Amino acid sequence: MIEIRDVTKRYDGTTVLDRVSLTIEPGGVTSVIGPNGAGKSTLLSIVSRLAPADGGTVTVDGLDVAATPGEVLARRLAVLRQENHMPVRLTVRELVAFGRFPHSGGRLTPADLALVDEAIAYFELEPLADRHLDQLSGGQRQRAYVAMVLCQDTDYVLLDEPLNNLDMRHAVQMMRRVRRMADDYGKTVVLVMHDINFASCHSDTIIAMKDGAVAAQGPTARMMTPEVLGPVYGLDIDVHELGGSRIGVYFS
Ligand SMILES: Nc1ncnc2c1ncn2[C@@H]1O[C@H](COP(=O)(O)OP(=O)(O)O)[C@@H](O)[C@H]1O
Numbered sequence: 001m002i003e004i005r006d007v008t009k010r011y012d013g014t015t016v017l018d019r020v021s022l023t024i025e026p027g028g029v030t031s032v033i034g035p036n037g038a039g040k041s042t043l044l045s046i047v048s049r050l051a052p053a054d055g056g057t058v059t060v061d062g063l064d065v066a067a068t069p070g071e072v073l074a075r076r077l078a079v080l081r082q083e084n085h086m087p088v089r090l091t092v093r094e095l096v097a098f099g100r101f102p103h104s105g106g107r108l109t110p111a112d113l114a115l116v117d118e119a120i121a122y123f124e125l126e127p128l129a130d131r132h133l134d135q136l137s138g139g140q141r142q143r144a145y146v147a148m149v150l151c152q153d154t155d156y157v158l159l160d161e162p163l164n165n166l167d168m169r170h171a172v173q174m175m176r177r178v179r180r181m182a183d184d185y186g187k188t189v190v191l192v193m194h195d196i197n198f199a200s201c202h203s204d205t206i207i208a209m210k211d212g213a214v215a216a217q218g219p220t221a222r223m224m225t226p227e228v229l230g231p232v233y234g235l236d237i238d239v240h241e242l243g244g245s246r247i248g249v250y251f252s
């Protein structure tokens with residue numbers, strides 16, 4: 001379980017997270033939605049120990065993330081940042097193998113290598129495996145980063161805008177993979193999503209953030225309503241039932 005209690009974050013005196021409290025139960029897929037600047041990435045950074053909070057606490061299975069050594073947390077929780085700053089002279093294979101580091105400490109076992117190969121194959125990166133990251137398109141690079149994070153094989157997986165730059169086919173594959181991780185392997189997946197309809201079709205729970213606070217949260221079907229979504233985005237959003245899911249329409 002991830003427990004976020006009264007988490008506050010300020011930048012230069014501006015409060016960007018204001019006493020946020022949330023409980024994310026183990027298992028299932030949770031999507032965090034909300035407009036630009038709502039505080040979604042900041043919250044994920046604090047939960048994954050990439051940034052300190054100015055107040056409040058986060059625990060993952062009872063471990064206080066602020067007080068837990070990085071390598072201990074990395075065996076339990078993996079995170080894809082919205083902006084990645086890895087040395088570009090890594091190849092795709094080297095990057096994906098990097099995901100095994102918390103387990104292997106750099107000495108890859110045959111089991112580690114099998115996980116690396118499986119992730120490379122799943123994300124259709126085989127033809128690109130020996131290319132350097134700066135020789136890839138944005139979407140190809142995004143797939144390589146996600147493959148690295150999933151290779152970490154942690155109970156908790158946090159992905160900040162995993163569909164960034166992806167074409168439709170790869171976006172659907174990504175969401176199927178995420179769903180399978182939760183359904184077949186019991187992992188707890190938290191996604192920051194821009195596309196409310198991908199969130200609707202693939203999440204169990206939606207958390208809507210606005211202005212550094214949680215605006216609404218609940219089971220996906222209850223969140224996919226004009227009454228909930230409209231005020232979050234400041235936009236008229238129609239919601240229709242389609243193929244068993246609720247689809248928001250807001251294009252014009
Ligand atoms: N390093 C930083 N310095 C100053 N302000 C920041 C920094 N990082 C984020 N912010 C601000 O914090 C707010 C929340 O940002 P962020 O968490 O990235 O939003 P979201 O991911 O929901 O779009 C925004 O107003 C953003 O400008």
Ligand SMILES: [Mg+2]
Nearest residue numbers: 040041042082
């Ligand atoms: Mg963000």
